[in-house]
Amino acid sequence: MKAKTISDHENLKEKIILLARDIIAEEGLSALTVRAVAKRAGCAVGMVYKVLNGIDDILIHVNAITLDDLHGLIKDAVKGKKSMQKILSNIAYVYLGFHKKHPQYWSALFEYHYDDDYEVPEFFDKKIEAIFFTIENALLPHLGNDSHKAFTTARVLWAGIHGICTLSLRGSLSRVKIKTEKELIDQLVLGCTLSAK
Numbered sequence: 001m002k003a004k005t006i007s008d009h010e011n012l013k014e015k016i017i018l019l020a021r022d023i024i025a026e027e028g029l030s031a032l033t034v035r036a037v038a039k040r041a042g043c044a045v046g047m048v049y050k051v052l053n054g055i056d057d058i059l060i061h062v063n064a065i066t067l068d069d070l071h072g073l074i075k076d077a078v079k080g081k082k083s084m085q086k087i088l089s090n091i092a093y094v095y096l097g098f099h100k101k102h103p104q105y106w107s108a109l110f111e112y113h114y115d116d117d118y119e120v121p122e123f124f125d126k127k128i129e130a131i132f133f134t135i136e137n138a139l140l141p142h143l144g145n146d147s148h149k150a151f152t153t154a155r156v157l158w159a160g161i162h163g164i165c166t167l168s169l170r171g172s173l174s175r176v177k178i179k180t181e182k183e184l185i186d187q188l189v190l191g192c193t194l195s196a197k
Contacts, residue, residue, distance in 0.1 A: 013051040016041055017061045024062065024104045029112060032059070056118040059108060066105045067127040070098055075134055084142035084196070088153075088189045091135060092161045096181055099165040106165070132158075143196055153196045160188040 019040045023032050034055060038045045052058050077090035099106045114120065135157070136150040143149040164184045167173050178184050 009051050012041070012043065012047065013061075016048055016052060016058060017065070020058045020062050021065065021105070024108050025102075028104055029108050032108075034058070056114045059112055060114070060121060060124055062105075063109045063112075064124055064127055066102070066109045067124075067131065069102075069105075070095070071127070071131045071134065073098060074131060078134065078138035081138070084139060085189060085193045087135075087138050087142070088157055088192050089185070091157060092185045092189055095158075095161045096165060096168075096185065099169065103169060107169070110162070110166075139196075149196050153192055156195075157188070157192050160192070161185065164188070 016037050020032055020037050023036055023040065032055065034045055034048050037058065038048045041048070048058075052061070073094045074091055077094040078087050081087045081090060132151075132154050135154040136147070139150040139153055140147065143153070164181055167176065168181050173181070173184075176184075
């Protein structure tokens, strides 16, 4: 009986996380509430709190799925690429493409602010580090196996492309006198490539 209860809780937890993703995709992050999820799940609000500790906890699991999706795309982007510039360019365009295709998930991942007392679980931080690890590993052969350079380059690229996506999402590219994301990305990739050598 106990095993069945655990299984039921896990199934409900997974259902709630997936329904929360649906709400974000369809109505935006502001529509995500425990009550809204409970209504879609056909359960009481109290049941949601039995399997997940509120919105922060729901969202960390939703964002973990987003990280997994992004990681899968980045793995494909770096596979078999023979030049550092091509690797960086592919990663940047994958990131931009994800941002354009899934702006609601992107916003939930990067623009939601967890409560100050919410402790981000270790599994979430590991997913972030796994993405950087994939990028660093792809860069290492092009940087004389210098792990520090790979570490720095991966993060500079991420910070730059993240900034470009944020400007694009807010319709603020004109403020930097640039019409397209491509122009910024190509210059960012070139700068990262030259500075890392």
